[in-house]
Amino acid sequence: MAQTSLLQGKRFYCREWVFHKLLHCLQEKTNSMINSAPHKQASVANPGSSASTAPSKGGPWGVLLVGGPGSGKSAVCTELLWPSSPQGLQRGLHRQGLAFHFCRADDSDTLSVSGFIRGLVAQICHGGLIQGYEEKVRDPAVQSALQPEECERNPAEAFRRCILLPLQAAKPPQQSVFILVDSVDEGCHFAEGEQRSSSSSRTIAELLASHHEFFPPWLLLLCSARKQNKAVTKLFTGFRKISLDDLRKAYIVKDVQQLKERTPASATKRKLRCSLHLEQNPS
Template identity: 70%
Template sequence: MAQTSLLKGKRFYCREWVFHKIQHCLQEKTNNLSGVISTPSKQPPLAPGGSTSNPGTLTAGSAKSGSSWGVLLVGGPGSGKTALCTELLWPTSAQGTHRGLHQQSLAFHFCRADDSDTLCVGGFIRGLVAQICRSGLLPGYEEKVRDPAVQNTLQPGECERNPTEAFKRCVLLPLLSVKPPQQALFLLVDSIDEGSQLGEGEQRSSPGSPRTIAELLASHHEFLPPWLLLICSARRQNKAITKLFTASGFPVPAGANPEC
């Protein structure tokens, strides 16, 4: 998993409207924390948007479904989705640094078609847990995931056999039980459509078990705490992924942002 900018010293230009939109979404979530908009979040069961017609363009859409809503960045190959996600995490410009959005990053994940480890659902969950513990943004989280029963679900093999249980016990329930941060945070997953075709022919470890990171997040994002904004990017050509998130609370808005 990347820990430094994938731009490798290159400058990032334009796309300011995307950062403004994300900033606005985070502010709305922060207002929710302050009681300006009060909507209780759902608890996970104990048993287990935008579009564009030009491949070189990028659009973003967000939609609300109670307190669980997120941002889906959609664009064609080469439209700058990964570069934008990288700039969001490691700003290269003075304006980006001053904006400070990177300080609201709780965890991130870059899916790569040429690296099967980045497409593994179990590895994704373990990576999230490790990042959240290291971030120091949520006091009390690390203590909760130290529980032996929780740690058992994270073990290689066990996590892969039942990723739903691992995601629930190691990510969702601890996040819902810690004291909310003073400002909203975000979880970023770039190229979430990578690996979707691989998952189509795989045997599920258990009935209803998600085969891909996209399936895992689409079926559980409604249980994320109201202070956490889920940001995903995907290629516009992958209609299955767009439909997956549209059906699960990321409807494409009637009026998308101007293409850029």
């Protein structure tokens, strides 16, 4: 299953302000961990019941990177996980990455909800950032929920049993960590005015939207989506939104200027026309 980014290894320019904002959000989570250390945020008395999860506290539920097509959402996500610049390596935000997933319209496997869940579990186990998590998912009940057929049949229950409850019960890390989901709106084809259940888990976006409030307080959910897809962005109410192509912001204009200095004129014109079109024709 293709979980990685096709942009990995490409050179990355500008956007320093984005990483400063993300660093601030992660620091907020870390500070909330320190301030609430004596108090346990969630009860996991009954691992088989969804009622044992409780909403966490501490900062925004998550961050939503928004922008039009070609605004650099996937590039930012890629640079966050696999920094290509000395500044990115020095920031060290990639060390706080717990798991990631890149949704792609041309790869149906990346849009599978059950595949998404199983991929996150594998990464969290292999990453070693959360002590005790791997041991907890070895539980027979958890393994049963994680089986492909069962995960496909009831993804919401699999997400609770295999990700939420083990994370809530595990020893918190020393600093906050994040789960990154790029292009979370891919595969979401909602009809205008369509009513959706708050507990629906037909897509990755719906699964996360109906469960993100139960993430432990040390975990930040970071997603990206096209700003034109209002039906999806509205699912993440309460998230801190970061726009990548709002040319009313001086630091975004500075990005465009720096890009012009670093790239050939023909490529710059194409990127600039795209940015201006996105800003002058908001959806």
